[in-house]
Amino acid sequence: MAEASIQVQICHALPDSAFLRTLNVPVGTTVEQAVELSGLLQAVPGIDLAVNMVGIYGKKKALDTVLREHDRVEVYRPLLADPKEARRRRAGSKPAKA
Template sequence: MAEAGITVQVCHVLPDSTFLRSLNVPAGTTIGQAVALSGLLQAIPGIDLAVNMVGIHGKKKPLDTVLHEHDRVEVYRPLQADPKEARRRRAGGKSAKG
């Protein structure tokens, strides 16, 4: 009897495009394995899993996390700016300049 598979998704969002692939993988597959199987690293060569954080349904997870049925693996883009600093700049408005 063959080991049952699970269905997961791998996604990565860029400002002008989205990579989203559904996969049927063996039970026990990790985040790192699913990303490799999805073809994401070939489709978007600039991704480095040593730098880009990954998660499941919006929660950061390590690459060796074992996936479950219907998990959505998300490969996050690096932050362009520190969110706290950006918030301070927005809150300060024009008064911070003068």
């Protein structure tokens, strides 16, 4: 009897392109295992799963999260600027209201 499998997607957005791969993986596969199976780490050598955050449909998840049918695993890029600090800079550069 064949091992049960599920279909998942692995994606990673780059400034000028995107990586998107659909995989059939065994039931019980984790986020980390699926990313490794997808070939993303070879296609984009700068990704370090110890540093880059991962999520499923926009919600942060741990690497040991077990995947379900049709999950879309997203590997996020590091932030270039702290969003709070960027907002402070924008707010500080505006003239004060009279």
